[in-house]
Amino acid sequence: PNDAYDRDLELNGKLAYSIQSGDPYGLFAIDATTGVLELVDSLDYENATSFPLVIEARDSAPYAPEGLLYRFDTAAVTVNVVDINDNTPQFAGQPYSIQINENTAVGTTVLTITATDEDSTTNGFLRYHFTSAWRWLPSGASVSEDTDNTTFRLVVTNTSTTQIAHVVVWQQNLDFEQVRTFTYTVQVTDHGVPSRWATETLTVDLLDLNDNLPVLTAVPLAPYHLEDEDAQMPTRLFSSVNISDADTVPQPTPMIQGVRITSSTLGSYTDDEEFISLEYNPTIFSGICVESLGREILVEGSMNQAQYEQLLNGLYYENKAQEFLYNDTAIISIWITDEDSTGGTLLAGNCTFQTDRNFTVFTHNLTLQERNDRPEYNGPPVLPPLPTVLEDPLPSVHLGRSAWSLFDGLVTDNDDIDNNSVYGMAVTSVWGNATGFFEYTTEQVLFANLVSPSVLVDGTGSVTIEWDSSVRVNVWVTWFSTPPSQISVELRQGTQAMGWVRMSSGDVTNFTGRVFPFTAGHVPLLRALENDNIDLHVVVRGFSVLSGRLTLQVPTLWRQVMAASSPSMAALVGSGSRFRFQPNMHSNGNATAEFLAWDQRDGSFGTNVFDTASSTSVSLNGTSLSATIVAVNDPPYIRLSGAAGINFNATFVENIMPVSIVDQLTMTIDDVEDDVIVSVLVNIYGENSMVCNSTQECPGFERNTPNLDRILYTANSLFEIGVFNVTDTICKTWNITTFHTDETKRGTTESNWQAFLRTAQFFNQHPEPYDHVRTVEFRGFDGKAYGPPAYAYISVTTFNDNEPRVTSAQPLQFVEANPCNPIGAGLSVVDPDCAAIIQWARVTLEGETDSAYLRLNASQSITAGMQIIYDTSLVYINGTAPVETYEEVLKTLTYYNTMDEPDAIVRTVTFQVRGRVGTSEMFRFPLTPRLISDNAPVLHLASPDVDATMAQFVEDSTVGTLLVRPGGIAIQDNDTVS
Numbered sequence: 001p002n003d004a005y006d007r008d009l010e011l012n013g014k015l016a017y018s019i020q021s022g023d024p025y026g027l028f029a030i031d032a033t034t035g036v037l038e039l040v041d042s043l044d045y046e047n048a049t050s051f052p053l054v055i056e057a058r059d060s061a062p063y064a065p066e067g068l069l070y071r072f073d074t075a076a077v078t079v080n081v082v083d084i085n086d087n088t089p090q091f092a093g094q095p096y097s098i099q100i101n102e103n104t105a106v107g108t109t110v111l112t113i114t115a116t117d118e119d120s121t122t123n124g125f126l127r128y129h130f131t132s133a134w135r136w137l138p139s140g141a142s143v144s145e146d147t148d149n150t151t152f153r154l155v156v157t158n159t160s161t162t163q164i165a166h167v168v169v170w171q172q173n174l175d176f177e178q179v180r181t182f183t184y185t186v187q188v189t190d191h192g193v194p195s196r197w198a199t200e201t202l203t204v205d206l207l208d209l210n211d212n213l214p215v216l217t218a219v220p221l222a223p224y225h226l227e228d229e230d231a232q233m234p235t236r237l238f239s240s241v242n243i244s245d246a247d248t249v250p251q252p253t254p255m256i257q258g259v260r261i262t263s264s265t266l267g268s269y270t271d272d273e274e275f276i277s278l279e280y281n282p283t284i285f286s287g288i289c290v291e292s293l294g295r296e297i298l299v300e301g302s303m304n305q306a307q308y309e310q311l312l313n314g315l316y317y318e319n320k321a322q323e324f325l326y327n328d329t330a331i332i333s334i335w336i337t338d339e340d341s342t343g344g345t346l347l348a349g350n351c352t353f354q355t356d357r358n359f360t361v362f363t364h365n366l367t368l369q370e371r372n373d374r375p376e377y378n379g380p381p382v383l384p385p386l387p388t389v390l391e392d393p394l395p396s397v398h399l400g401r402s403a404w405s406l407f408d409g410l411v412t413d414n415d416d417i418d419n420n421s422v423y424g425m426a427v428t429s430v431w432g433n434a435t436g437f438f439e440y441t442t443e444q445v446l447f448a449n450l451v452s453p454s455v456l457v458d459g460t461g462s463v464t465i466e467w468d469s470s471v472r473v474n475v476w477v478t479w480f481s482t483p484p485s486q487i488s489v490e491l492r493q494g495t496q497a498m499g500w501v502r503m504s505s506g507d508v509t510n511f512t513g514r515v516f517p518f519t520a521g522h523v524p525l526l527r528a529l530e531n532d533n534i535d536l537h538v539v540v541r542g543f544s545v546l547s548g549r550l551t552l553q554v555p556t557l558w559r560q561v562m563a564a565s566s567p568s569m570a571a572l573v574g575s576g577s578r579f580r581f582q583p584n585m586h587s588n589g590n591a592t593a594e595f596l597a598w599d600q601r602d603g604s605f606g607t608n609v610f611d612t613a614s615s616t617s618v619s620l621n622g623t624s625l626s627a628t629i630v631a632v633n634d635p636p637y638i639r640l641s642g643a644a645g646i647n648f649n650a651t652f653v654e655n656i657m658p659v660s661i662v663d664q665l666t667m668t669i670d671d672v673e674d675d676v677i678v679s680v681l682v683n684i685y686g687e688n689s690m691v692c693n694s695t696q697e698c699p700g701f702e703r704n705t706p707n708l709d710r711i712l713y714t715a716n717s718l719f720e721i722g723v724f725n726v727t728d729t730i731c732k733t734w735n736i737t738t739f740h741t742d743e744t745k746r747g748t749t750e751s752n753w754q755a756f757l758r759t760a761q762f763f764n765q766h767p768e769p770y771d772h773v774r775t776v777e778f779r780g781f782d783g784k785a786y787g788p789p790a791y792a793y794i795s796v797t798t799f800n801d802n803e804p805r806v807t808s809a810q811p812l813q814f815v816e817a818n819p820c821n822p823i824g825a826g827l828s829v830v831d832p833d834c835a836a837i838i839q840w841a842r843v844t845l846e847g848e849t850d851s852a853y854l855r856l857n858a859s860q861s862i863t864a865g866m867q868i869i870y871d872t873s874l875v876y877i878n879g880t881a882p883v884e885t886y887e888e889v890l891k892t893l894t895y896y897n898t899m900d901e902p903d904a905i906v907r908t909v910t911f912q913v914r915g916r917v918g919t920s921e922m923f924r925f926p927l928t929p930r931l932i933s934d935n936a937p938v939l940h941l942a943s944p945d946v947d948a949t950m951a952q953f954v955e956d957s958t959v960g961t962l963l964v965r966p967g968g969i970a971i972q973d974n975d976t977v978s
Contacts, residue, residue: 016033085196089198095200114162123191132184133147145182152169177212209247225368234318236314257340260355262276275292276318288311289351312334325368331364387400400578403573423599424605426618434590437581572610587629595622635785635786640790677750678782681779713756775793800915807828809827823909827911838883853898856889906927931976938973940970
């Protein structure tokens with residue numbers, strides 16, 4: 001209410017209120033009587049921020065002064081409006097949709113988005129962001145994007161009146177072939193509380209550009225091109241060609257602008273021999289320029305994909321060379337582009353072909369299939385024989401010869417363009433009077449990839465393969481791009497380098513093995529090593545890029561050459577194999593193998609049923625090779641119980657009857673060359689060690705007693721027995737020889753020997769033999785050589801049937817002056833039984849009148865496992881241990897004297913021990929004291945009244961004066977013996 005008043009009374013003082021100005025929209029009303037100001041309509045801060053109202057108060061006087069109807073007064077009232085967030089932001093344009101090129105650079109602004117908010121201050125301050133993001137793929141599928149990591153970003157700038165969001169390319173993935181459309185939901189939000197927002201859709205369509213090269217694929221029509229000396233025909237390469245381009249422009253179909261076609265091979269063919277060609281109708285393809293350059297074709301001109309597909313379907317390869325390189329391949333490469341050749345270079349004829357355009361390359365490998373020509377053998381019908389070997393050679397040292405070396409320089413082959421071929425063997429027959437088998441080695445193939453090597457000090461790269469081998473090795477190097485400048489093969493024996501074989505193009509070097517020149521591709525580098533136990537280091541130098549592979553062909557296992565089933569059948573032996581004749585045991589004589597040269601193109605290495613009549617891989621004529629096996633003396637063999645030559649263990653029991661050494665059915669004697677055996681050597685070894693060793697004797701009373709092992713035989717007039725080495729207490733050598741009156745008839749048959757030796761029995765005459773295992777060795781002698789030994793083993797079972805004894809080699813004595821007296825040094829504990837043991841021992845001291853006692857001073861390592869108990873005059877040892885251990889403990893027995901002057905009584909030390917069988921008797925040894933006179937005598941006056949001063953001597957008296965009264969003086973000595 002307004003505060004107005006009037007001093008007049010009655011009607012003259014009655015007031016009426018009204019709004020005179022300041023309310024242009026009629027938003028306010030005032031009560032005429034009370035003056036209360038009211039809001040009658042809504043305020044809008046955006047229309048007016050304040051209202052300056054003028055309020056009038058007038059009276060109602062009817063008698064106003066002249067000229068006045070009433071009296072009044074005014075007052076100013078200002079109403080200020082406070083802003084609230086009552087307006088929602090509005091986008092300036094809706095919806096947003098733009099198109100941009102797919103290669104638009106990162107950082108490019110592609111659209112500006114504007115929104116307004118009629119609120120003032122912070123209520124009208126805006127911010128922009130994406131609430132959803134989607135990519136639309138060419139397939140029509142959609143993939144959501146992370147709204148915090150989108151392809152496009154909103155970058156906001158402020159102006160004096162509003163805020164603007166710029167749509168900026170943020171990531172480099174605008175590729176039409178990957179994504180066609182981006183769709184975003186853009187949200188604008190004010191800063192009011194609570195805030196208000198609005199959303200709108202943003203669509204970004206990518207426009208395709210010609211930024212992808214065409215791609216060519218083709219279906220091969222023929223897998224190979226055949227060598228044909230009579231009528232070489234061109235080979236059509238493809239059954240169908242397809243060209244695709246990810247771009248959709250230019251419309252209606254992408255265009256191809258040029259093609260380059262090349263052919264390359266590993267073989268050295270001339271331009272007249274090898275070329276490629278296109279067969280096409282010039283009328284149909286009049287708008288292009290085609291230039292044929294032998295191994296290269298250039299095509300320049302704009303045509304659509306279908307037209308170029310039709311053109312390339314007429315691509316042919318032709319090679320008129322008389323001989324293809326073995327395993328050669330023609331690499332057909334097709335470069336294709338959709339870029340114009342503006343400003344191109346004239347390469348040939350009238351075609352301008354720009355080579356620095358961007359191309360895609362399609363490569364097709366066409367195998368050049370050679371026709372195999374039959375190798376021709378030009379050598380002698382009989383080759384030099386294999387190295388002569390003695391009968392029964394060791395396989396590890398009998399290696400024969402390498403197969404390839406048999407034909408080296410003796411075979412020609414039209415297929416061998418580079419004179420690099422090596423030949424295997426087709427063995428057609430084997431014969432001879434020596435029994436056995438011709439054999440060859442199988443092969444193990446190892447690979448090592450040659451990669452870009454590091455640069456060494458000498459500036460060249462190298463790859464080294466090292467292994468130790470006693471067999472021959474073939475080595476190949478194959479490269480896929482630039483040939484190496486040099487191949488080096490280093491030979492080592494142990495750590496000592498023997499030399500190098502170095503190869504460069506056109507060079508031939510010989511060192512130990514043989515090396516051939518190379519030009520390109522697959523090259524047999526090292527044919528064979530003719531030395532054993534060689535370390536082979538292969539170092540390939542000069543590679544600058546990823547280049548090739550190192551192949552090692554290593555012979556390993558030996559296999560037999562089986563006899564051919566018919567004259568046309570053969571066994572195939574590879575060129576990398578070793579070839580030898582391995583005779584059967586005890587076989588000698590000659591063996592011959594007949595064989596043909598095999599070029600290894602047809603047939604499988606190792607087969608024994610190869611039909612030579614239907615193959616051009618073997619020569620028509622061949623050669624033969626012989627082996628001689630020289631006879632050697634085979635000594636007699638004595639075998640006991642099976643292949644191992646070991647008889648079942650026999651057991652001899654102490655003091656029992658003799659035991660048979662061999663089973664009656666297990667001993668056999670054989671000499672493959674002679675049925676007469678001159679003598680047999682029989683040795684007895686003291687233990688299963690094959691060595692005589694005197695330390696193996698059993699300790700005991702009679703440890704120095706000679707060993708009484710004996711072998712007993714049933715008497716036979718054909719044999720006599722000689723005994724040698726009788727002074728050896730462990731080993732006996734018995735040489736059993738035959739007996740004949742005619743010395744020219746020394747020896748007897750194997751069956752007689754067998755019957756006689758089967759009667760052999762083992763016996764030991766000693767009442768206590770030692771229990772080590774005896775080894776009995778048998779070796780036969782045929783007058784020329786001893787055969788290998790055969791062994792039988794005799795176990796000896798002994799009994800612990802004797803009581804142990806304690807002896808002393810010297811008297812037991814202690815010295816008075818020594819408090820500690822070792823007295824056991826001469827003690828011995830013995831038991832006649834072999835490997836005897838003691839369970840306990842008791843030592844007592846008798847006749848001791850003083851407080852002396854006994855102790856043991858053995859170390860803990862000796863007394864481990866024993867319990868030792870001491871009493872006043874007793875030492876008790878408990879624990880099972882060998883006799884030697886108890887003896888060592890008792891030798892430390894010590895007498896401790898506690899008196900300065902011990903009495904002279906002779907003490908007694910008793911010993912009693914317990915063995916396996918029983919307790920021994922009581923062994924008594926006197927312990928004699930050795931007393932010493934180590935105290936001086938002392939003189940004492942017997943009574944105090946005797947004094948020298950009291951004696952008197954009278955002058956000139958003839959009677960002497962008594963100095964000491966009788967009994968008045970005494971002499972004392974503390975020694976026991978004085």
